[in-house]
Amino acid sequence: MEQEPEASSDKDSKQQILDATVDLIREEGVEGVTLRRISAKAKVNLALVNYYYRSKDNLLGEAIRTLISKFDAAFQALEDDSLPPKERLKMFLKQYIGHLLQYPGLARHMIDQSPVIMGSLHKYSQYSKTMKRQKTLNALREMTGEQNEERLNIMMVQLYGAVLMPVIMYSCGQPDDEGERGAFGHLPPFDDQVDHLFDHYFHKYEN
Template sequence: MSKGSDNANTTKENILNTTLELITTEGLENVTLRKIAASANVNLALINYHFGSKDKLVNEALKRLLASLKKLFIILDDFSMPPKERLKTFMIQYANSVLQYPALFREVLGKGDLIFESQFEYKDYMRTMGVNKIKDTLKEITGEEDSDTLSMMMVQLHSAIFFPSLMACKKNAPLVWKQIPIETQIDYLFEHYFAKYI
């Protein structure tokens, strides 16, 4: 790889990382290409050269974040850990990602005004693989065979973790959600939710 392409990759990485940070701190609707350029210490033409538009840049940033989330599902395939530990580890890391980028997660969940191609890719992954990995792990933990029951359990667990995680990022969130670490919340949930399966 030539030095020029190394510099281009570094610049592109800088722009993507800056975009993610600005979306996190200011919200997607408040981020402009000018703000990104100023924060990344690059000129606007360079952003246009690498990405073409704000939508394409945000889509690429979302794609990067969602790719990292897909990698978390590998935890559920690590059969050297007991199933409950796999699920707990997965949920802690997933929740920490939500806490790191709450504005992006609201967009991914369709709570924002913008729609990006990467949202559809991630939702398709969840529908075809992610949901099944979670349900299979729940089946291992509980012995439950009914797919609808496993789906309901998955929704309940996700709601119990991700709703507080998203709420903790809001300025006017109840203090308790901000004070209790997500690991502690998940430990407590698992102790009670899976008590009869120990």
């Protein structure tokens, strides 16, 4: 019984470190996060950070998996059968982009450091399920009438690429003298970009 308070304290300290890492990523992006800054943010000794997470990569991987889990709300849009498939997909992508924009550099880091983030094939498999891949394919199938699985996968990859690449480029850019992020700072809002993409990509499937 005497060990319970200590165990609880250990759990609280570990969560405190993870929460501080998530906050730093949200506030400043991945690149500026260091173990010293994390320990200062969490108000714990640096040795304790190393004790619980062993390395910066392990800690960042856990923090980013935590951030990814917060995207579940966006995927719920794919399950709203009261909406037409086109509207489900648009709502999902807009909400997903909104989450990415809250965390500077996360989109690029997810691509650059995917082996670190996932940690193992098993964890990658779990992540793929979280991404609701089949829900996306089902919405595309319902919207287009396409039954060929390979073509549906190509559509999905092209759709994600067209939507997410501007987000990645925007989050990686540096503001210019006018406070804009280069050419991407002059693009329409991301919601408008999604609407424009759907109007052009799926126009032949309109009734």
